[in-house]
Amino acid sequence: MLLIPCPHCGARPENEFRNAGEAHIARPAEADDAAWADYLYMRTNPKGVFIERWRHIHGCGRFFNCVRHTVTDRIIATYKAGDPRPSLDVLRAWSEHAR
Amino acid sequence: MKFSLLSLARNAVSGQTAGPAQWRSPQPRAVYDVVIVGAGGHGLATAYYLAKEHGIRNVAVLDRGWLGGGNTGRNTTIIRSNYLWDESARLYDHAHRMWETLAQELNYNVMFSPRGVMMLAHNVHDEQVVRRHIHANRGNGVENEWLSPEQAKAFCPPLNISSDMRYPILGAALQRRGGTARHDAVAWGYARAASAMGVDILQNCEVQAIDRDATGRAIAVETSRGRIAAGKIGVVAAGHTSVVMAMAGLRMPLESYPLQALVSEPVKPCFPCVVMSNTIHAYLSQSYKGELVIGAGTDAYVSYSQAGGLHISAHTLDAICELFPMFRRMRMLRNWGGIVDVTPDRSPVIGLTPVPGLFVNCGWGTGGFKATPGSGHVFAHTIATGTPHPIAAPFSLERFRTGRLIDEAAAAAVAH
Ligand SMILES: Cc1cc2nc3c(=O)[nH]c(=O)nc-3n(C[C@H](O)[C@H](O)[C@H](O)COP(=O)(O)OP(=O)(O)OC[C@H]3O[C@@H](n4cnc5c(N)ncnc54)[C@H](O)[C@@H]3O)c2cc1C
Ligand SMILES: [Zn+2]
Numbered sequence: 001m002l003l004i005p006c007p008h009c010g011a012r013p014e015n016e017f018r019n020a021g022e023a024h025i026a027r028p029a030e031a032d033d034a035a036w037a038d039y040l041y042m043r044t045n046p047k048g049v050f051i052e053r054w055r056h057i058h059g060c061g062r063f064f065n066c067v068r069h070t071v072t073d074r075i076i077a078t079y080k081a082g083d084p085r086p087s088l089d090v091l092r093a094w095s096e097h098a099r
Numbered sequence: 100m101k102f103s104l105l106s107l108a109r110n111a112v113s114g115q116t117a118g119p120a121q122w123r124s125p126q127p128r129a130v131y132d133v134v135i136v137g138a139g140g141h142g143l144a145t146a147y148y149l150a151k152e153h154g155i156r157n158v159a160v161l162d163r164g165w166l167g168g169g170n171t172g173r174n175t176t177i178i179r180s181n182y183l184w185d186e187s188a189r190l191y192d193h194a195h196r197m198w199e200t201l202a203q204e205l206n207y208n209v210m211f212s213p214r215g216v217m218m219l220a221h222n223v224h225d226e227q228v229v230r231r232h233i234h235a236n237r238g239n240g241v242e243n244e245w246l247s248p249e250q251a252k253a254f255c256p257p258l259n260i261s262s263d264m265r266y267p268i269l270g271a272a273l274q275r276r277g278g279t280a281r282h283d284a285v286a287w288g289y290a291r292a293a294s295a296m297g298v299d300i301l302q303n304c305e306v307q308a309i310d311r312d313a314t315g316r317a318i319a320v321e322t323s324r325g326r327i328a329a330g331k332i333g334v335v336a337a338g339h340t341s342v343v344m345a346m347a348g349l350r351m352p353l354e355s356y357p358l359q360a361l362v363s364e365p366v367k368p369c370f371p372c373v374v375m376s377n378t379i380h381a382y383l384s385q386s387y388k389g390e391l392v393i394g395a396g397t398d399a400y401v402s403y404s405q406a407g408g409l410h411i412s413a414h415t416l417d418a419i420c421e422l423f424p425m426f427r428r429m430r431m432l433r434n435w436g437g438i439v440d441v442t443p444d445r446s447p448v449i450g451l452t453p454v455p456g457l458f459v460n461c462g463w464g465t466g467g468f469k470a471t472p473g474s475g476h477v478f479a480h481t482i483a484t485g486t487p488h489p490i491a492a493p494f495s496l497e498r499f500r501t502g503r504l505i506d507e508a509a510a511a512a513v514a515h
Contacts, residue, residue, distance in 0.1 A: 001408050001409065001410050013410070014399070015410065018399070019400040021401075022401075033500045033501070036500075037352075037499045037500040040499070042350040042351065042499070043341070043349065043351070043402060043444050044341070044354065045341035045353050045354050046341070046342075047339070052401065064202040068399055068400070069404050070355075070404070071404060072404070073404050091101065
């Protein structure tokens with residue numbers, strides 16, 4: 001059971017949340033079949049640092065983003081939906097700590 | 100060495116010391132006709148059928164760990180073929196039929212035990228889904244039958260069919276020729292038979308990069324044991340498929356999750372079949388050693404941790420205690436996780452990729468053990484001929500672009 005820091009409510013147990021998959025996947029305004037397939041189905045699924053969405057369904061009800069290392073499951077940071085994706089350099093620095 | 104009654108007797112009196120190594124452990128060669136990435140059951144079976152049916156013996160099967168140490172050696176070994184869609188029924192039944200003669204085929208006891216797989220219905224929706232499956236299966240020549248609660252209890256006496264359960268049992272689907280097999284033996288049997296035909300099995304050999312030539316064709320793998328060139332490369336890396344395919348610049352329709360299983364202390368034979376409940380998420384059988392073999396769920400999030408949360412297995416045990424009250428005081432001995440590669444439609448991906456020379460067989464997720472022989476068989480054909488085997492054709496990567504999904508997710512709920 002993960003302890004997940006909701007940016008609105010603070011740290012709460014995993015079973016208050018619903019996972020909502022990879023974050024920062026934007027719906028393309030216009031897309032051919034290949035781009036549409038990519039948007040709908042293709043996922044990064046990395047072994048390492050990963051940015052995902054969670055929704056605090058048994059709490060504030062809000063979506064937010066979470067940076068987690070998928071080998072250790074350690075949560076590196078969470079931030080509000082709509083906030084910009086952390087830069088590559090920031091991610092790299094964070095991942096050093098999460099190994 | 101050929102296993103027979105005579106060899107068994109000879110070993111019994113010689114203290115089991117006569118057995119030679121079951122497969123060779125050669126040094127990697129510089130070049131192979133085909134390199135298979137992943138020595139799980141599917142990868143080893145692929146190599147076996149490449150050698151046996153297509154005469155391609157200059158083959159290596161690479162694994163980052165030991166052979167069969169991935170999901171093949173971690174699964175609960177349920178074998179059945181009562182999938183909903185025509186494409187799936189053909190694929191899984193092809194495999195199911197191969198299980199029936201696999202021990203003879205490999206001269207290796209894979210302990211296939213068609214003891215019956217029963218899937219429970221707990222509410223009206225379940226009953227409708229189960230009955231729909233039964234009709235669809237029969238239309239495809241796949242046996243599956245409806246049992247009343249009393250018939251279900253007669254088939255599996257430990258089952259609680261009382262009406263005061265939180266999720267009472269309204270009936271069940273039974274595939275009588277479904278069952279289990281010995282997970283390790285499948286990997287070992289294929290490894291032994293493939294090795295005997297000249298296939299090199301290279302363990303502790305992690306693929307770290309895929310080399311491509313100027314035309315984009317995949318031509319070699321860089322491994323922890325050096326560079327290995329290949330005419331063709333087949334990736335059969337289960338939960339790590341996204342990681343390996345990313346080495347060739349490809350994104351896959353996959354997410355990897357830990358899936359857990361656990362076993363109890365061993366007890367005398369008391370559980371005659373396999374029982375699955377998708378609705379309350381429990382599945383159970385008893386191994387020949389006497390342990391209850393229990394499948395739990397996946398974690399809710401992408402992870403490669405190969406562990407899984409305790410609340411996931413506790414949830415399954417709650418369900419099992421309700422379904423089979425006689426197990427309430429059983430102690431669990433071990434639990435573990437495997438990393439399963441899940442597709443959006445819960446059907447596998449078998450076939451060519453946008454990168455020439457690179458083939459993939461993945462997405463078996465929570466339910467590919469049952470498909471091991473058939474998967475290897477159709478994938479070997481696909482690699483050898485460069486065109487998908489007819490049974491594999493609908494399972495192409497292309498389907499995510501064309502929209503022709505084979506949606507066993509909606510059809511089969513969670514468990515496989
Ligand atoms: C707990 C659990 C229960 C399950 N229960 C069932 C069940 O009851 N019935 C059923 O049909 N299925 C079940 N499954 C699913 C089933 O185990 C899998 O679908 C099947 O075993 C996959 O076989 P495979 O050979 O493709 O994968 P694996 O056996 O996982 O083999 C893949 C191999 O690739 C190797 N590899 C990965 N990356 C690299 C690399 N970079 N270089 C070299 N090698 C690499 C790995 O080390 C691994 O050995 C279950 C799975 C789990 C985890
Ligand atoms: Zn919250």
